[in-house]
Amino acid sequence: GENVEQHPSTLSVQEGDSAVIKCTYSDSASNYFPWYKQELGKGPQLIIDIRSNVGEKKDQRIAVTLNKTAKHFSLHITETQPEDSAVYFCAASLTGTASKLTFGTGTRLQVTL
Amino acid sequence: DVKVTQSSRYLVKRTGEKVFLECVQDMDHENMFWYRQDPGLGLRLIYFSYDVKMKEKGDIPEGYSVSREKKERFSLILESASTNQTSMYLCASTRTGRAYEQYFGPGTRLTVT
Numbered sequence: 413g414e415n416v417e418q419h420p421s422t423l424s425v426q427e428g429d430s431a432v433i434k435c436t437y438s439d440s441a442s443n444y445f446p447w448y449k450q451e452l453g454k455g456p457q458l459i460i461d462i463r464s465n466v467g468e469k470k471d472q473r474i475a476v477t478l479n480k481t482a483k484h485f486s487l488h489i490t491e492t493q494p495e496d497s498a499v500y501f502c503a504a505s506l507t508g509t510a511s512k513l514t515f516g517t518g519t520r521l522q523v524t525l
Numbered sequence: 526d527v528k529v530t531q532s533s534r535y536l537v538k539r540t541g542e543k544v545f546l547e548c549v550q551d552m553d554h555e556n557m558f559w560y561r562q563d564p565g566l567g568l569r570l571i572y573f574s575y576d577v578k579m580k581e582k583g584d585i586p587e588g589y590s591v592s593r594e595k596k597e598r599f600s601l602i603l604e605s606a607s608t609n610q611t612s613m614y615l616c617a618s619t620r621t622g623r624a625y626e627q628y629f630g631p632g633t634r635l636t637v638t
Contacts, residue, residue: 413584421565444625455529455615455629456568501567505625512558512583513625517567 414439416504418516425492426524433519435502436484442504445485446513447476450499460487463507492523528552529630531616537636544603546633548616554628555621557599559583559591562613562632574599575621606637 415438425431437445443464448456462469462476462485469476473492478485489496499520503513532547548557556575560568560583570583572591580591588610592600599618603610613634617627 418567446625448629453631455617455631457629458626461625503625507625512570512573513627514570515560515568517565 414442414504414506414514416502416514416516418502418519420519421517422520422522424522424524427492427494429492431489431492431496431521431523433487433500433502433521434484435486435504435516436482437504437514438483439504439506440480440483441506444505444507445476445478446503446505447474447487448501448503448515450501450518452498456501489521492521494523494525497521497523529616529618529628531614531630531633533633534631535634535636537638538603538606539638540607542603542606542637544606544635544637546601546603546614546616546635548599548601548618548630549597550616550618550628551597552618552628553596554618555596556619557593558617558619558627559589559599559601560615560617561585562615568615571601606635608637611635611637 418435446461449459450456475488502516529550558573559571574580574593590602615632616630619627
């Protein structure tokens with residue numbers, strides 16, 4: 413089955429700096445890669461995703477890149493703000509009726525003032 | 526907005542007790558999932574269901590069972606709770622064909638003593 417590795421497990425940045433979280437996956441058939449953000453006391457929430465036919469996707473201060481050859485994808489957050497502090501999970505999936513997500517182990521991002 | 530609710534935020538049970546965790550979604554989603562979340566291990570899939578009365582094992586089904594008698598409700602059952610089942614339990618739901626865009630509930634933190 414699919415295996416997703418995520419690094420780093422914790423990340424501390426100063427407000428205004430950029431943060432990068434990296435994930436690798438094992439199943440070359442996976443074709444959908446979402447990122448979830450989990451704030452304290454809440455369930456994870458989808459923040460951005462990328463499909464295998466796209467190399468990069470941006471949404472305001474967040475972007476995701478995908479390298480299919482190397483089987484890795486990354487989340488980039490620019491101009492970080494205190495409200496970006498949360499746990500971030502990457503995931504991989506093979507889309508279709510029977511699809512399910514395989515999650516990474518999570519990254520705790522702390523944005524300090 | 527999709528709303529996924531879980532019956533309890535915090536639950537304390539004794540070893541050997543039968544435990545029921547309930548999840549309800551209000552968006553007529555066909556697919557529902559149960560995960561457990563542990564530090565350093567991310568989200569691991571316990572069971573999922575694609576339709577009423579249907580269930581499939583996830584990656585870590587041992588010690589758990591599920592029930593889906595109605596479309597909106599998915600129950601996780603610990604037949605005989607053990608201390609190694611102390612964890613955060615998350616329920617999620619999504620539409621058929623979009624199982625990768627999962628909507629999560631707030632979670633139930635279960636402690637087994």
